[in-house]
Amino acid sequence: MALAKFVDPLPIPAVLKPKGYLACAAYYEVRMRQVKQKLHRDLPETTVWAYEGVYPGPTFEVLRHERVKVRWVNDLPDEHLLPVDRTVHGAHPPNPLVRTVVHLHGGEVPAYSDGHPEAWFTRDFREVGPHFRSVVYFYPNIQRPATLWYHDHALGITRLNVYAGLAGFYLIRDAFELELNLPGGRFEIPLVIQDRSFNADGSLFYPRQPDPPVPGVDPSIVPEFFGDTILVNGKVWPYLEVEPRKYRFRLLNGSNSRFYLLSFTSGQPFIQIGTDGGLLEAPVPVAELTLAPGERADVVVDFSAFAGETIRLVNGAAAPFPGGDPPTEDTSQVMEFRVTLPLSEPDTSTVPSSLRPIERFSPAAAALTRDLALVEAQDPFGRLLLLLDGKRWSAPVSEKPRLGSVEVWRLINLTEDAHPIHLHLVQFQILERRPFDVDRYRSRRELVFTGPPVPPDPNERGLKDTVRANPGQVTSIIARFGAFAGQYVWHCHILEHEDHEMMRPYEVVPVPLCTKFGPVPPGPKRRAILQRQFLNEACDVPDP
Ligand code: C2O
Numbered sequence: 001m002a003l004a005k006f007v008d009p010l011p012i013p014a015v016l017k018p019k020g021y022l023a024c025a026a027y028y029e030v031r032m033r034q035v036k037q038k039l040h041r042d043l044p045e046t047t048v049w050a051y052e053g054v055y056p057g058p059t060f061e062v063l064r065h066e067r068v069k070v071r072w073v074n075d076l077p078d079e080h081l082l083p084v085d086r087t088v089h090g091a092h093p094p095n096p097l098v099r100t101v102v103h104l105h106g107g108e109v110p111a112y113s114d115g116h117p118e119a120w121f122t123r124d125f126r127e128v129g130p131h132f133r134s135v136v137y138f139y140p141n142i143q144r145p146a147t148l149w150y151h152d153h154a155l156g157i158t159r160l161n162v163y164a165g166l167a168g169f170y171l172i173r174d175a176f177e178l179e180l181n182l183p184g185g186r187f188e189i190p191l192v193i194q195d196r197s198f199n200a201d202g203s204l205f206y207p208r209q210p211d212p213p214v215p216g217v218d219p220s221i222v223p224e225f226f227g228d229t230i231l232v233n234g235k236v237w238p239y240l241e242v243e244p245r246k247y248r249f250r251l252l253n254g255s256n257s258r259f260y261l262l263s264f265t266s267g268q269p270f271i272q273i274g275t276d277g278g279l280l281e282a283p284v285p286v287a288e289l290t291l292a293p294g295e296r297a298d299v300v301v302d303f304s305a306f307a308g309e310t311i312r313l314v315n316g317a318a319a320p321f322p323g324g325d326p327p328t329e330d331t332s333q334v335m336e337f338r339v340t341l342p343l344s345e346p347d348t349s350t351v352p353s354s355l356r357p358i359e360r361f362s363p364a365a366a367a368l369t370r371d372l373a374l375v376e377a378q379d380p381f382g383r384l385l386l387l388l389d390g391k392r393w394s395a396p397v398s399e400k401p402r403l404g405s406v407e408v409w410r411l412i413n414l415t416e417d418a419h420p421i422h423l424h425l426v427q428f429q430i431l432e433r434r435p436f437d438v439d440r441y442r443s444r445r446e447l448v449f450t451g452p453p454v455p456p457d458p459n460e461r462g463l464k465d466t467v468r469a470n471p472g473q474v475t476s477i478i479a480r481f482g483a484f485a486g487q488y489v490w491h492c493h494i495l496e497h498e499d500h501e502m503m504r505p506y507e508v509v510p511v512p513l514c515t516k517f518g519p520v521p522p523g524p525k526r527r528a529i530l531q532r533q534f535l536n537e538a539c540d541v542p543d544p
């Protein structure tokens with residue numbers, strides 16, 4: 001079905017207000033509901049699942065160090081909106097069809113608030129998953145200001161829950177960033193880009209089966225999903241009227257499988273100022289911006305030289321990425337900017353040439369280097385299975401970094417596609433990517449490099465929680481594991497992969513206050529340990 005492009009204005013998600021204030025935290029309540037929403041002028045209303053009844057959900061605006069508690073409530077029906085494959089992990093009977101759990105993507109939060117895939121819950125918390133710990137989540141916001149997002153993470157149906165609409169923005173700010181005088185207020189807009197397909201009646205289309213179908217499994221998970229329609233902030237191919245001045249856009253790829261290679265038809269660059277985990281050290285002009293599922297880019301776009309013009313945001317990424325089919329006439333279009341509004345006031349915002357220093361982790365400081373291969377396998381139904389280090393979700397935890405320690409993870413991609421690898425809890429840094437002999441590794445498990453290391457792109461030299469692991473390359477990342485101990489997960493952010501075993505638990509192991517040499521003596525080390533434990537435990541107090 002061909003829908004007219006650029007006929008609906010871009011919606012901007014509302015900012016969420018706290019319900020009240022607890023002793024030392026802002027308290028929010030967010031309900032997931034099934035609602036009907038108009039996603040395009042010519043499309044009948046679409047049934048979606050939405051936080052607070054709006055897709056995408058409302059935006060959290062918080063300050064660094066502000067303590068935030070959220071009671072996430074599932075008010076969804078008992079039947080799923082989309083076809084659930086009961087053969088994938090977590091979705092087997094007798095587990096309920098509709099399960100939800102909310103994850104703050106990019107958030108440095110205590111484990112019980114992380115939205116562990118098995119911490120799911122059903123309507124009114126009637127049933128909960130084996131990893132369920134708390135009804136109220138605590139977000140300490142101790143990390144750098146950043147563009148985070150929250151979305152569903154229930155084991156085995158994440159792809160369906162997110163596709164149904166369960167995603168929203170979470171922005172952390174602080175005084176330092178405010179003083180930079182970047183474009184703000186109504187000139188700062190979050191943009192979540194997602195692909196969807198529709199049936200003629202306006203309902204969401206999500207395949208029941210891959211093509212060709214899998215005998216004996218119905219519905220069956222698909223290896224990846226690419227929609228034929230692009231939405232921004234929940235509208236199909238919207239337009240935005242802008243003034244001839246600078247704007248700040250928080251770009252998020254909230255698609256299940258689709259990568260984007262974004263550019264402007266005006267030829268102007270994005271001035272990228274931030275990555276997943278916050279500001280870059282200095283702005284980077286980017287003509288073509290790659291955004292993998294889960295990734296964010298904080299950018300400034302200057303329309304001042306384009307008064308009266310119409311500029312389109314377009315996409316050139318192949319699907320699957322990078323070796324698949326080029327985008328179609330439809331999927332190559334994202335949204336339109338019309339520089340038609342008069343300048344309401346002089347643009348006094350700035351993009352400082354230096355933004356925020358970043359402390360680099362040195363591989364010399366790493367306690368450990370882990371080699372983790374991304375491999376292809378087959379499930380019992382003959383379907384392609386993509387695994388992390390050859391292990392399934394249910395295999396015992398194998399990655400157990402010590403709280404506070406630095407580790408290097410080498411992601412050895414033996415598959416044909418790029419996988420956006422995401423670690424919960426930490427913001428890491430990309431060290432390098434390096435081509436290697438895939439066949440040699442497959443047959444003999446020997447890592448032989450076939451070229452020199454390539455440094456990360458200039459716009460990747462910041463804090464990241466999701467990284468493109470390209471095929472035929474070893475992507476090395478480095479992180480300090482903290483500030484909390486407990487069980488987290490790491491996974492591919494192609495949601496069809498994540499739901500089909502391309503996800504693993506990992507555990508940050510606490511440093512004991514007492515060692516075999518006796519208690520850790522008073523001093524900064526003991527204080528640091530205590531502080532972390534305080535944060536871990538103080539938040540465990542249940543709320544009314
Ligand atoms: Cu955005 Cu574990 O996910």
Ligand code: CU
Pocket residue numbers: 103104105106107422423424425
């Ligand atoms: Cu995450």
Ligand code: CU
Pocket residue numbers: 386418419420492493494497498502
């Ligand atoms: Cu993947």
